[in-house]
Amino acid sequence: MPKTEKNCRWGAMHGGCTTLSFGNLLLKVMGTNYNIQFSVIIPSFNSADTIAACIESILSQSFQDFEILLIDGLSTDDTLNIAQSFNNPRIRITSEKDSGIYDAMNKGVNQAKGNWLYFLGSDDALFDNTILSQINNIIVADKLVKIIHGDVVTTAGTTERYENYNFWNLVIDRCICHQAIFYHRSLFEGRLYDTRFKMAADWDFNLKVFADRVTSVYVPLVVAKFSTDGVSGNWMQHPEYLAYFADRKKLVSKYKGNSYLPYYYISKVLRKIRSKLF
Known part of the structure; x- marks a missing residue:
């Protein structure tokens, strides 16, 4: 099967193409829909x-x-x-x-x-x-x-x-x-x-x-x-x-997992230090 025909069929499954030209097909794929x-x-x-x-x-x-x-x-x-x-x-x-x-x-x-x-x-x-x-x-x-x-x-x-x-x-x-x-x-x-x-x-x-x-x-x-x-x-x-976002530790547990809680505490400490220095 010629390369251009094969690629055109692949393109048809992802939005179609109107020509067997490889250049036009490439533009179609790169541009998306x-x-x-x-x-x-x-x-x-x-x-x-x-x-x-x-x-x-x-x-x-x-x-x-x-x-x-x-x-x-x-x-x-x-x-x-x-x-x-x-x-x-x-x-x-x-x-x-x-x-x-x-x-x-x-x-x-x-x-x-x-x-x-x-x-x-x-x-x-x-x-x-x-x-x-x-x-x-x-x-x-x-x-x-x-x-x-x-x-x-x-x-x-x-x-x-x-x-x-x-x-x-x-x-x-x-x-x-x-x-x-x-x-x-x-x-x-x-x-x-x-x-x-x-x-x-x-x-x-x-x-x-x-x-x-x-x-x-x-x-x-x-x-x-x-x-x-x-x-x-x-x-x-x-x-x-107040119900879902005020408790920041719960946010860490929900979106990253309990194993990331130490990073939360470290980040808070670093922010306090930075605020005092600058």
């Missing part, structure tokens, strides 16, 4: 006051290889009319009943055609028009990276920094807010947000992927303007946090 660089997923519900600024912050990006997936929970205000008024083919809108923000985010994952996924709240905005370009530069430079994260500024006027985060930062400190982090879509293969959580499913998700020693890169870049008006603004008082 996901032909967009970024899928920006926006869960929304009655967001008429903020959705225009959110969408504009994406459409104004200097890097234009993206799609916007607005996953709406049957808004009763003008959210959908405002989104539709952009009349932009990059924007795809779904409006149907959901069971919360993480259900909407999962729907976005399932619809996404991008190689990289990013979740932006409907009352948030990308910090400036260079964000996607700067993130794409990192992707091009490091073929192994699966997570890229930066920082956010909040509507309260503070900057939340996540410098060089790893599993232990997620356990001892806090989660990286989803407005600061870009995920390679492979991290969602066989894994979605656990919708049993209503406030902290992204923390649960990050603990799972970082526990697997995912290759991540921190960039000292403010990625987004993050609204603290929602439930995440008071996360340490939320019953879900």
Whole structure:
């Protein structure tokens, strides 16, 4: 059997090919079925006051290889009319009943055609028009990276920094807010947000992927303007946090195993020493 024919049959089982040309087949396999660089997923519900600024912050990006997936929970205000008024083919809108923000985010994952996924709240905005370009530069430079994260500024006027985060930062400190982090879509293969959580499913998700020693890169870049008006603004008082995330030793046992508890204690001690020295 000629080499090109054999490879074309293999390609057909993984999305098909339209020609026996080896060059075209190679491009097909390398490109995968996901032909967009970024899928920006926006869960929304009655967001008429903020959705225009959110969408504009994406459409104004200097890097234009993206799609916007607005996953709406049957808004009763003008959210959908405002989104539709952009009349932009990059924007795809779904409006149907959901069971919360993480259900909407999962729907976005399932619809996404991008190689990289990013979740932006409907009352948030990308910090400036260079964000996607700067993130794409990192992707091009490091073929192994699966997570890229930066920082956010909040509507309260503070900057939340996540410098060089790893599993232990997620356990001892806090989660990286989803407005600061870009995920390679492979991290969602066989894994979605656990919708049993209503406030902290992204923390649960990050603990799972970082526990697997995912290759991540921190960039000292403010990625987004993050609204603290929602439930995440008071996360340490939320019953879900108190029940499932406040006891950090339990997090180590759940996501890494009891044998890693000594690393937890060592990490805490090192952090105390570092804080006194610097």
